Amino acid sequence: MTNIHGIHIDVEQVGNQIFMEIKAIGTLTHSDYEKITPLIEDAMEGIEHPIINVYIDGTEFEGWQLQAAWDDLKLGLKHGRKFHKVAIYGNQRWQEVMSKVGGWFISGEVRYFDDSIDAINWLRV
Template sequence: MGEDGILRVTVTGTVSQSDIEQFAEQFEKAASDQEKVRMLIELKDFEGWDFKGLWADLRFDVSHQDQMERIAILGDKRWEDWGTALSDPFFKAELKFFETDERAAAEAWLQA
């Protein structure tokens, strides 16, 4: 967790169930420090999820949606429609996608 209260996560390769479990530990710590969590998720060479990883991610999203306030996703445009469409039914948090070179805009939006 940064000093600005933003949880930053970098996602690479294929996300597995163990990746989600490790992230859940980070998130739980952040959620214990503040009521609502703002996150910057950076996708680098992201290839998607394996089946167990996708299932674990969806379960996590549903069970923690009340603790999420804003989520900025920074990455390749090809994941925008797929990722936001998949998560929309499960998220109460504001979710916004930013191109890889829009880090400053993503940070500003999270802090607004």
């Protein structure tokens, strides 16, 4: 049986405004973060005061391996002040709880949604 996991990211940038769409699948590993962290940091490079809005699709997300959870925390601590809004679209109660915890590590707003359209509409306001 194959254990499918990973992170897919799309980044759009206009001036200092950055929109990231992230899809997390399965149980994330340290190697997933080794691939994705440079992409996120490259998107912010050269922008003095980026305003970042993020849409996270967690409907196929199952969690993190321990090292990957640490990688996620480090990423949040390093860049958390740059995030304006993070919308987490999910389908499990623990994801809603984690969205509240994630809000402790960024200066912007983090909200959980069980409807993708509501999440995207909130990011556009």
